[in-house]
Amino acid sequence: KSLFDFCVRVDRTRVNKRTVEALIKAGAFDALQLNRAALVASLDRAFEFANAQIANANQGGLFDMMGDDAIGSSTQEPDLVDVMPWGIKERLMQEKTAVGFYLSGHLFDEVHQEVRRFVRTAIDELVDSRETQVVAGIVSDYRVINGQRGRLALFKLDDKSGVIEASADEGLINANAGLLKDDEFVVVSGRLQLDHFSGGLRMKVQQVWDLAGARARYGRYLQVCLGQQLPDIGALVRDYPPQREETEHGEVLAHGLRVRMQLRCTAAAGAATAEVQLGEASRFFPSDAALAAWSAQAGSGAVNVVYE
Template identity: 65%
Template sequence: YPHPLVANMLSETYGIMVYQEQVMQTAQILGGYSLGGADMLRRAMGKKDADEMARHRQIFRDGALKNDIHQDKADEVFDLMEKFAGYGFNKSHAAAYSLLAYHTAWLKVHYTAEFFCANMTVEMDDTDKLKVLLEDAIKMGLTFEPPDVNRGVSRFEPISDRVIRYGLSAVKGSGQQAIEAIVAAREGRGVGPNGDTVGPFKSLFDFCARVDRSRINKRTVEALIKAGAFDAIALNRASLMASVDLAFEFGAAALANANQCSLFDMGDGDAHGSSTQEPELVQATPWGVKERLVYEKTAVGFYLSGHLFDEVVTEVRRFAKRPIAELIDTREPQLLAGIITDFRVINGQRGKLALFKLDDGSGVIEARADEALINAHKDLLKDDELVIVMGKQQPDRFSGGMQLTVTQVWDLEQARCRFGKYLRVRAATGPQGLKLDMARLLRDFPAQKEVTEQGDLWRGLAVRLALTCRGEEGAAQAELQLGEQARFYPSNAALASWWAQAAPGTAEIVYE
């Protein structure tokens, strides 16, 4: 700096303006400002008022000239002051923040589980912050017990140095009162017919009979089921959801029965309605992985017990081999796959623009798709959908990170047609011949025609039969390529039909 007083004033911060007081002192020493005037300059810099800044720049130039500092050097110093004043703290504030940061970092290292429990409890109403904290905790080696009506309480709790029990109040739609009523019933402080029963809930019906009905409703119970809080009682979440109405009716009937008994028995004897027989849960087909996780996301705010990509990762990695976490720094197009999250459409300079995140469990990348892709893939470009994309990675000038500009999009079935070579079916023939009804399979799932600007495009996979012919003198093997007329569309339903006849694993798509 062109003045020994300024150099001395900045010596404790190694010649860099860090504190607001240093900006003000520089204005005072070099620009001839009073300290009051320097504070006004600091405020103007913070507000970034262009006219006000131009006026102050000239004042600074004039003051610096009196100190034999020419205009170019004065402007250079003024630009530095403006830069640091834009985000600097005053010294006492900065020192307090530094000390707090040190204390917080120490707690995070030495009391990791307690640190995250406290932070997640404070932020339990903010899903975005909860997700960030959860991911950070997992990176530091912590694991989470899922929500559990038989073990959990309102807040997040450290079970050990490395394990956290999920707070029940973090489930959307639960509420503090409802969770307090659940814990009270578990501890034998309920008001239902079995209100003095202590210990875990044995069933959904037992839960509805013991928890104070005035503090819990069906919406809360359904949210807890979706979040997995009843998994320790029954694993079939679909069956639990289908039984909520029945369980509430059972709870009401048990309470009425207990009240009637207490009226006639004058509070004497078995007056708790314990003889009421619990019904069976309503039978329902268990949710698939996607359905379970999507419901879980509505209750928790994100996927807690798994990731949607897990269901397809084995197949997808056979052609989209590079995980998002291992993206290479290249301007060449890259083939990626992931689940869409945070999807939104904005109006850009050249039409509509889709902005979303692509998440494959290994990492997340910001992505964008133009209006043509939005119109061509309306049913695919939305939250919680699996997409396979071709795109170019480039710097994002807003976030400072990287962004993927998507040029092509496929769903899994389309990707099978695009990147698969053929369907290999392993089958054995005996005296009665081949048992596969291929004619029906090819008729039920024919190749699909897509009309494009370049003409009609047929999407489908060829079929090869890997035959093993067994006879009295031994076995012979051959592989037969069926003709072009035998192409089929590889939907999930089609593959399931092939597996039903050939047995799972004996019909597979060959990608290489």
């Protein structure tokens, strides 16, 4: 009936805390309680409760003579520890820790809908081509080896449709140390090569972006459908400025999105809609936090990155 009931009933010489924790992370208790974080945080409490119940059972004769009131408080299950539920990524990574793979979903699910608006080719649809290809996926099996020309990163990209082997040179490793690691989402561009060992394709990566960087690279603009209030554009640009990059030729590039305001006016004669393109000064870096800030300031309006 509950985590506490389970811990009382099982043989704890065979099922220890580590086993129960793995069961929780794998989702075995979801029918009883969906907050897996609370269940894990309550494990010590549950085993203490189970130990108390066994101790009480061993003194059953004494309690029988005193009546049920004497043991009422000790048989009452405590509350679960009050903690925030895990997010989708944390829940799936805990599943992978417990059983070796994502069980109830895939890390790519969280970004699939947006990513397919600019990375249209899924991994299982890739074909051998000399053209530069753009691929999105979750990094796995990441490792670094010493190659003839320096360090070389070898890893897999998984977008749920399929998996492709990929490699990145030392320059990309150094520039993207926070991105190129297991369970991270990345968008990469590079050249496909025939893998003579497996008979499939592999990718030699030339560029790497996280989702915010990919929005800045492939998005055309941020469309803001105004509601009842006008966003503080200056503050939003100051808080989330474009990311600047200096090229090998000394040129400074600003990576960010421009903004278009969509206005709708209703009058007796009818309704009209106009879109106002803001200048370069409106350009900002489209992180998740920045988009949330724009959305909050747009009031009842909608905020959307336009890719086409």
